[in-house]
Amino acid sequence: MSEEKGILLQSGTNELEIVTFTIAENLFCINVLKVKEIIHPLEVTPVPESHAAIEGVTQVRGEIIPVVNLSRVMGLPEKELADTKFIITELNKMKIVFRVDEVHRIQRISWEQIEEPEKLSIGLEDLAVGLVKLEGKIILLLDYEKIIYEISGHGDFAITAREKEGGQVNRAEKVIYIAEDSQMLRQLLEDTLHEAGYQNLHFFVNGLEADEHIQKLFAEQKMKTFDNLHLLITDIEMPQMDGHHLTKKIKENEVGRNLPIVIFSSLITEDLHHKGENVGADAQVSKPDIHQLISIVDDLVL
Structure with a gap:
């Protein structure tokens, strides 16, 4: 994965590379830029009183990372844990492991190929930011930030604004x-x-x-x-x-x-x-x- 990820797209081309994966035979994808590594599942230590979708934490090369089970997030049937994969990601300046069923391949697409999620009718609209029609299949691009925001109790998104000296002068007219x-x-x-x-x-x-x-x-x-x-x-x-x-x-x-x-x-x-x-x-x-x-x-x- 690291070698493939090293081939970064040039800035501003309106293209992206996605990694496709399945959960309960449904196709999903994630931006390669968010993916650090894809590995076989490791041992997970439960965390008391955590959200049901958070399995616990795992240790990857000495680093403790929370594990989020995407099957639970979406209310889909869970596969045997030994037959799943870990997608190690970095988003919002934090590392998160997403447990998925199977990981497929990297594909390059244009953002123009991604359509609005409102066109879905399968009950996952609230968790998707777009859908991709590729090779006759529909692939959902999930809103990973929203997933983390909701299961973390909104704690990672502080909205307290620091007032600049002079208060709100001139801000309203901008x-x-x-x-x-x-x-x-x-x-x-x-x-x-x-x-x-x-x-x-x-x-x-x-x-x-x-x-x-x-x-x-x-x-x-x-x-x-x-x-x-x-x-x-x-x-x-x-x-x-x-x-x-x-x-x-x-x-x-x-x-x-x-x-x-x-x-x-x-x-x-x-x-x-x-x-x-x-x-x-x-x-x-x-x-x-x-x-x-x-x-x-x-x-x-x-």
Whole structure:
């Protein structure tokens, strides 16, 4: 897995590599950038009073990592533990092991191939951020951040905003666009920004929708003085157009190069930080650090 993962995609191509896996004969996938390793299951030590989906913790090369059983998360039949696999991931600056049934192969696709999860009718819409139609099969891309958020008791997503000196002066008049496909995180961002005094927020469910609105502003030449838009906050993983491609496209525009862009994603790690830099992002914030977002936004727009 580590050798295959070493072939990283160039920044801003709107492509991703996925690892497909099955649970109870249902097909799912995860972004390769979140995967550290895939191994046979190890011994798990139960943790008292933990969520039912958390089996406990396991030790991988001396590191203690929590184990989440995805069959339990989705209410699907469980396979014999010895016949399962561990997917070791890193997201939101923490390592998590997901237990799955079988792991298949890595495939490269475009974000344009990922459709909105609302088109599902199998009862897993709330846990999916998109669906991929590939080789005649439907593969679900799960919302791993939401899964962790819900089973951890919301403890990893602090939304306390640190007030900048001078209080909420001028924040209300700043126009902020936000591209985020997760309804849960859209709500968290809205709550956090509103609490700090940022009221003029415009949300988009994917990068393509945000880009279409911003390109209209470019065409109308209304952004020369940035009266109608002061900042863009974007996730990376989104159907139709990812945040890296969105950032690259905007920064290549003569007007857009001056628009501050903050990438807000669970993929902001030491290994992947350079991808945001390569496409011109002004700042990058990992999703558990939402409490740091206000000071960064303040620095860019006030």
